[in-house]
Amino acid sequence: MDKISEGLKRLQEPGLPNREDLIALLSLEDEKELEPLFLAADALRKESVGNVVHLRGIVEFSNYCERNCLYCGLRQANRQLTRYRMTDREIVDAALAVKAANVATLVLQSGEDSFYDTEKLCRLIEKIKAETGLITTLSIGERPREDYQSFRDAGADRYLLKHETAVPSLYRRFHPDSRRENRLQCLKWLKELNYETGTGCMVGLPGQDNAALAEDILLIKSLDSDMAGIGPFLPHPQTPLAACPSGEVLPVLKMLALVRLACPTINMPATTALTVLHPEGRRKALAAGANVVMPDFTPPVYRRLYDLYPGRTADIEEPSAILKKLEEELNDCGRTLWK
Ligand code: SF4
Numbered sequence: 138m139d140k141i142s143e144g145l146k147r148l149q150e151p152g153l154p155n156r157e158d159l160i161a162l163l164s165l166e167d168e169k170e171l172e173p174l175f176l177a178a179d180a181l182r183k184e185s186v187g188n189v190v191h192l193r194g195i196v197e198f199s200n201y202c203e204r205n206c207l208y209c210g211l212r213q214a215n216r217q218l219t220r221y222r223m224t225d226r227e228i229v230d231a232a233l234a235v236k237a238a239n240v241a242t243l244v245l246q247s248g249e250d251s252f253y254d255t256e257k258l259c260r261l262i263e264k265i266k267a268e269t270g271l272i273t274t275l276s277i278g279e280r281p282r283e284d285y286q287s288f289r290d291a292g293a294d295r296y297l298l299k300h301e302t303a304v305p306s307l308y309r310r311f312h313p314d315s316r317r318e319n320r321l322q323c324l325k326w327l328k329e330l331n332y333e334t335g336t337g338c339m340v341g342l343p344g345q346d347n348a349a350l351a352e353d354i355l356l357i358k359s360l361d362s363d364m365a366g367i368g369p370f371l372p373h374p375q376t377p378l379a380a381c382p383s384g385e386v387l388p389v390l391k392m393l394a395l396v397r398l399a400c401p402t403i404n405m406p407a408t409t410a411l412t413v414l415h416p417e418g419r420r421k422a423l424a425a426g427a428n429v430v431m432p433d434f435t436p437p438v439y440r441r442l443y444d445l446y447p448g449r450t451a452d453i454e455e456p457s458a459i460l461k462k463l464e465e466e467l468n469d470c471g472r473t474l475w476k
Contacts, residue, residue: 141170145177148398153358159351163391171391178394178426185401186428189475190467193274193406194235194456195244197435197443198223202248204278206301207311208339210373210444211248217375221439222252229264235434236269238456243271244297244431249278258284259291266292274335279319282326295333298324299366302338303352307345324360335364335404340392341384342370350392358399364429365400367392368408371446386415390425397426404429413448420466430463432456 144158165171199222202211210218223231228245235243243265247253253261258277265273274295275288285296300320302308308317327334338353339345357365369384389411396403406429407422415421419430433440434456443449454462464474 141165141173145173145398148395149177149181149401153355154395154399156348156351156355159354159395160347162395163347163350163388165391166387171387174391174394174398175425178397179424181401182397182426182428186404188472189428190423190463190472191242191404191429191475192240192460193242193244193429193431194232194238194240194271194434195246195431196223196228196231196235197246197433197439198228198231199247199250199253200439200443201250201252203251204249204312204314206315207313207377208342208370208373208446210375210446212376215375218444219442221442222250223436223439225261225264227436228261229268231434231436232265232269232271234456236271238432238434238460240432241272242274242295243269244274244276246276246297247278253277255280255284255287259287262288262291262293274333279315279323282330285323285326285330285332289330289332293332295335295364296327297335297337297364297366298327299335299337299339300324300353300356302342302345302349303356304345304349307342307349310344311342321360324362328361333363334360335366336360336362337364337366337368338392339370339384340367340389341382343378343381345370350388354392354395354399357396357403362400362403364404364406365396366406366408367396368410369414371410371413371448373444373446383414386411386418386421389414390421393422393426406431409433409449410446413446419463420470423467423472424470430459432459432463 205212276297372381405427407419407427411418
């Protein structure tokens with residue numbers, strides 16, 4: 138057996154993957170050499186989570202943020218961005234649109250915005266659950282454990298909190314006002330509170346090498362994450378990283394494939410950021426281990442202002458158009474939609 142096949146085999150054994158194997162597989166650049174990796178990830182995806190692609194309808198209800206992550210267009214210091222907060226009625230109506238499209242899961246996302254205190258968010262979750270019955274995912278950043286408990290009691294089912302980068306020095310560099318330890322603590326609380334918990338990382342951050350990406354895979358595995366969002370770094374012009382080069386498609390696909398092999402039953406989206414980087418990004422991600430797509434149900438007037446990274450809002454497609462296109466794409470590659 139050659140070294141690549143040996144590494145792939147070891148990766149699928151129980152326990153934490155071997156760091157050196159991960160680095161060696163991440164270092165492959167040649168398409169021919171990479172073929173066994175992508176084939177193995179796709180086969181394991183089929184065996185572990187099937188051929189269905191799950192949909193999550195996302196509603197970005199506030200683009201206010203009190204943090205200053207260096208890569209993010211929503212950072213507080215970006216004074217050029219027009220800020221918005223959707224009203225409760227607008228949020229519930231957007232959730233009803235998710236339900237009307239027969240999508241079973243809602244993702245409520247915002248910057249870290251303390252305007253939405255625990256009380257406001259709990260009433261909102263209760264209202265959404267009462268009016269739609271949707272599985273409800275929150276993606277609203279770091280909060281105290283008691284808040285996570287209250288949201289859970291109000292009916293929230295899942296929580297997304299990407300760790301972004303597992304390496305302490307990189308984490309410090311890109312997050313001047315948050316601590317890696319606190320983020321990991323939040324992820325542990327969410328697990329303890331029985332949320333289905335998602336994390337994830339960016340690929341292609343300045344200074345992030347294959348050893349750093351291997352740490353991301355090890356962290357996702359050791360947290361026993363139910364979901365992982367993995368997408369490319371895209372430099373936003375109104376951030377301190379404006380002049381840095383973008384992440385690339387291939388390293389993201391390698392990460393998706395390796396996470397699938399290390400965590401067979403994990404749910405992984407084909408991210409919008411990858412589609413921004415490459416028109417075939419979604420199809421490529423779905424062939425490399427991804428099994429989730431997250432159409433955006435934020436009303437267009439707000440969607441164009443949820444400016445996390447450039448290109449994201451350039452071509453705003455209605456969810457119905459995305460779903461139609463997706464169904465066609467999936468038919469072509471033998472996958473089916475699970476709404
Ligand atoms: S990544 Fe999240 S917490 Fe950081 S600035 Fe952007 S929206 Fe705020």
